[in-house]
Amino acid sequence: MVSLADAAESAPVRDGRAVELLGLSLQFTGRDAIAVPVPPSGTAAAPFTLKEGTEYRAVVRFRVDGPFVTGLKVLDVRSRSGAELGVREVMLGDFRRGGPYELALPPERVPSGPRARGVYDVYAALVDGDGHVLDRRDYRFEIRKDW
Numbered sequence: 791m792v793s794l795a796d797a798a799e800s801a802p803v804r805d806g807r808a809v810e811l812l813g814l815s816l817q818f819t820g821r822d823a824i825a826v827p828v829p830p831s832g833t834a835a836a837p838f839t840l841k842e843g844t845e846y847r848a849v850v851r852f853r854v855d856g857p858f859v860t861g862l863k864v865l866d867v868r869s870r871s872g873a874e875l876g877v878r879e880v881m882l883g884d885f886r887r888g889g890p891y892e893l894a895l896p897p898e899r900v901p902s903g904p905r906a907r908g909v910y911d912v913y914a915a916l917v918d919g920d921g922h923v924l925d926r927r928d929y930r931f932e933i934r935k936d937w
Contacts, residue, residue: 808854808855808856808924808925809852809854809855809856809862809885809916809918809924809925810852810853810855810925811828811850811851811852811914811916811925811926811927812851812852812853812889812890813825813828813850813851814826814828814848814849814850814851815848815849815851816840816846816847816848816849817846817847817894818844818845818846819845823849824840826838826929826931827929828914828927828929829927829928829929834930835928835929836930837909837930837931837932838929838930838931838932839931839932839937840900840931840932840933841900841936841937842900842902842903842906842907842934842935843899843900843902844899844900845897845898845899845900846898846899846900847894847895847896847897847898848866848894848898849892849893849894849895850864850882850892850893850895850914851889851890851891851892852889852890852891852916852925853888853889853890853891854885854886854887854888854889856887857886857887858884858885858886859884859918859924860884860918861881861883861884861918861919861920862881862882862883862884862885862916862917862918862919862924863879863880863881863882863916863917863918864879864880864882864895864914864915864916864917865878865879865914865915865916865917866878866879866912866913867912867913867915868910868912869910869911869912870908870909870910870911871908880895880896900933901933906933907932907933907934907935908932908933909930909931909932910931910932910933911928912928912929912930912931913926913927913928913929914926914927914928
């Protein structure tokens with residue numbers, strides 16, 4: 791059986807179920823939000839900085855170009871130095887054609903401590919209920935002691 795993380799490594803499906811990831815941002819209490827630089831598929835972005843131990847909420851923006859999508863999930867796979875560290879999967883729901891839709895994900899905390907500091911590679915994928923990858927974008931961040 792193929793996991794969602796493995797499926798998300800494949801190319802996005804473009805067969806009428808098209809969903810386009812328009813943007814990602816991170817919201818913090820007492821600090822301005824960070825717009826995550828999400829370049830077009832196949833290009834790399836410079837890492838942005840996150841302060842260790844900070845709590846944030848990711849916000850995903852997308853548009854549905856096909857007639858509808860059911861069981862839409864956002865999948866966030868993080869790796870460091872080539873080793874996969876974790877997968878976060880959040881169910882978004884069912885959506886009809888249109889948008890842009892903007893949804894805030896449950897809060898998370900940036901890892902802390904000397905071992906957590908460094909550059910992480912992440913790919914965010916929008917996956918339908920059948921496990922098809924509808925859009926995928928790669929980005930990078932660096933955990934530091936301070937902003």
